[in-house]
């Protein structure tokens with residue numbers, strides 16, 4: 001659907017040959033004070049380019065522009081303000097949403113392009129950390145947003161399934177492990193062994209050498225080492241899949257670090273051939289002093305590979321396999337340096353696609369000030385957090401109304417949704433504090449609040465029954481009645497969906513979608529309180545117009561919730 005912004009930008013650009021539609025799209029604003037127009041073009045920002053005074057540009061455009069649906073245009077203080085015709089807004093927004101339904105807001109700007117998204121990526125034999133949860137939900141939202149905009153997406157769970165920690169675990173298992181306990185307690189028992197290893201290694205440094213030796217054996221393909229490793233992987237995946245199932249998230253591939261074992265040697269060769277590799281007391285590295293960074297370690301003294309090495313090999317593999325236009329990595333900002341380092345190495349290797357590698361960093365999550373370190377063993381269990389959220393939601397819903405149908409299923413959708421939404425509701429780079437009260441507040445800026453607005457829209461439509469069923473043409477005609485002070489802002493908000501999704505994609509920022517959903521839900525609640533729908537005194541045409549608007553709200557909330565990985569139950 002063409003938005004008012006794109007229509008204005010196209011018309012203005014056709015009058016000003018020197019200014020492109022893209023430039024205008026970036027300039028046009030939505031003034032928060034509607035007295036300054038529904039949309040506004042700051043002409044002073046064009047003054048230099050056009051070598052003309054701002055007010056003169058505005059006056060000239062005002063005289064020459066002819067725009068359907070625009071009631072009046074004013075040139076004021078260097079701005080050109082557009083006042084839309086409210087009935088026209090209503091008709092075009094309602095028609096657009098109802099015609100496009102599930103696809104309202106979608107675009108094909110990504111068609112023919114591929115985006116590879118590396119997210120979640122927990123470490124085997126360690127618990128699923130709260131940062132992995134954030135990576136999972138941000139990555140999943142970015143996946144869905146790109147998909148909605150026409151990109152082909154590949155979601156990769158780059159499991160941390162290789163590295164010295166497996167050497168430690170093998171040593172610990174051989175010294176103190178118990179097969180039955182691991183089968184029984186899974187990842188918890190593996191974690192206990194891991195923690196015990198660190199405690200003992202503090203007293204006996206020789207244990208670290210043994211661990212390194214076992215990891216080297218894994219790299220050399222030793223059968224005993226590999227079969228233990230495979231067992232640890234399987235045990236861990238059982239626990240991770242429980243979490244993914246609760247979240248309703250799947251991946252296209254689970255190719256973890258181990259997948260690249262046979263792909264690191266060519267990387268080392270290439271680095272050598274290109275003169276980038278330097279020896280440093282038996283280890284091999286790429287110096288990055290010239291770029292203000294510490295060196296990227298490529299091979300250890302014993303010849304084993306490192307995190308960097310495997311990331312470079314993985315990127316090369318992904319480029320050959322998927323020929324991506326963009327490769328996204330979602331991790332917390334503690335890994336900023338790691339990504340800067342190896343992105344630079346790929347650039348130094350002369351691969352022009354180094355510029356398509358993007359690190360999407362996010363802030364830390366603190367939980368009641370609790371330390372989340374794995375080494376100490378006091379970690380928060382994520383499936384417990386999700387289950388607790390579901391239980392708390394269920395209790396709240398039981399209080400709100402008794403005898404609800406599908407209570408358990410709805411509590412799952414809302415309880416899990418609350419956690420996801422909370423993780424996505426601030427700029428990703430900000431640190432966030434995990435708070436039950438904030439997350440589960442049905443009146444706050446939360447997932448339950450948005451899901452509840454959607455359920456309210458659904459229940460109005462269900463109650464209206466036959467009155468709500470009309471053809472799109474009828475709905476569009478009726479919509480001309482939606483010109484009051486509660487309906488118009490809601491319609492204008494609904495018209496922005498596509499633009500916001502696109503912005504979220506460009507900025508790789510799902511919080512733009514969560515913010516938008518809150519704005520729609522708030523505008524809808526205001527409309528709901530000010531505009532009666534099903535009361536007897538409401539004339540039939542107006543009732544139908546309002547029902548059409550409710551249907552639009554339902555569609556936009558549902559589409560938006562789906563983009564960030566939330567379900568949209570009909571009843572809460």
Ligand code: ARG
Nearest residue numbers: 118121122123158160311331
């Ligand atoms: N497994 C890593 C961790 O838990 C995250 C991996 C991120 N992806 C990557 N390609 N390095 O810290």
